[in-house]
Amino acid sequence: MRGTARWNPPHLIPVGEMVAGEKTPPERLDAACALMEDIDKVPVRCKDVPGFIGNRIMHAMWRECLALVDQGVCTAEDVDRVVKLTFALRLPALGPMENMDLVGLELAERVQRYLLPDLARSTTRAGCMTDRLAAGDVGMKSGKGFYDWSQRDAKKVIENRDAQIVRQVAFLKEIGEL
Secondary structure, eight states: OOEEOOOSSTOOOEEEEEOOOOTOOOOHHHHHHHHHHHHTOEEEEEEEOTTTTEEEHHHHHHHHHHHHHHTTTHHHHHHHHHHHHHHHHTTTTTTTHHHHHHHOHHHHHHHHHHHHHSOOOOSSSOOOHHHHHTOOOOOOGGSSSSSBGGOHHHHHHHHHHHHHHHHHHHHHHHHHHO
């Protein structure tokens, strides 16, 4: 086996990306996937590409979010508000590919035709991240990143995140997705 990509918090996130190395026998991957299922986790088979599936999707979104902040289009708080109060609300019930099917591939293609040329294509980290890192503002653990964590209850943020994950997993089970 090449590896398994797990997400935080791993005790709550049900999926694991299962990646076989080029010399991994198929039965070894099958056994690893069966083990995941035995512990009530959902194995997703993935070819060995940098970042696997989830990290590639997440970092593509992060790249665009950072570019918007760098360009002065909006603040980090605005990015979070838009994400939390729009597409994040439907993601537990409707993945991105399902959503494209629902709205229609012709509409998705029309939007991509005008939008894709304007999206961030940087292959280096964003200026707003570089500036914060240089200042030692590395996020929650240093007390400051995009947010001032001295003004936020980090423990409560994590508790809220975990409670929401538990609710979402229960919902996914209820609708037969898990």
